[in-house]
Amino acid sequence: MKKIRCLTEGGSMKVGVLALQGAFIEHANTLKKLGVEPILIKNTQDLKDIKGLILPGGESTAIGKLLVDLDLISPIRNLIENGLPIFGTCAGMILLAKNLSNDSRKHLATMDITVKRNAYGRQNDSFYTENNFKGIDSTVEMVFIRAPYIESLSPNVDILAKVDSNIVAAREKNMLVTSFHPELTSDLKVHKYFLDIIKEAR
Ligand code: GLN
Secondary structure (H helix, E strand, O other), X not given: OOOOOOOOOOOOOEEEEEOOOOOHHHHHHHHHHOOOEEEEEOOHHHHOOOOOEEEOOOOHHHHHHHHHHOOOHHHHHHHHHOOOOEEEEOHHHHHHEEEEOOOOOOOOOOEEXXXXXXXXXXXXXXEEEXXXXXXXXXXXXXXXXXXXXXXXXXXXXXXXXXXXXEEEEEEEOOEEEEOOOHHHOOOOHHHHHHHHHHHHHO
16 A cells, blocks of 8 residues: 655644743643644753754743753754744744843853843733744734844844844744743634644655
């Protein structure tokens, strides 16, 4: 019998969600709605078999410290450098940035972007908007919570969305980042976009 290779071959596709702190359950629920099996990542063993990885929002300092304590920095960095599709939302964007403009820390530091933490200040630290996103036909729902934005990037990084002239979504090869939290809305489009990156990579 002819075997047809498809995304769900051998059961549903497994996508990891780093589950140390922050909004990981919401990402797992969004993946389930899209027919994907979320794997909650708490240690290095959990990383085997995943076809993509989501780094959720939360507190980047806390998540970064746990990544170090659990010896997860090198294994995740190696997977990213070997092409594993990765999606960082909010604190996840901070973890992936090579530079932080207002913090001396660095975490995974794989993406050629300079990110400002808590970039919206106190007055406007949480808000909702709908905006365009390159590669997605209709506007995307965006929830910002003490969000960072990208202050500068190298030419190999593609800008995907801006809000009030600030860069809030970008992609560099297998790495996708958003300042906002698509998992806190009912809008599945950005997760679908990430699943398309996984399909391209296979
Ligand atoms: N302000 C947080 C940080 O710097 C990020 C906020 C979020 O992930 N919603 O880590």
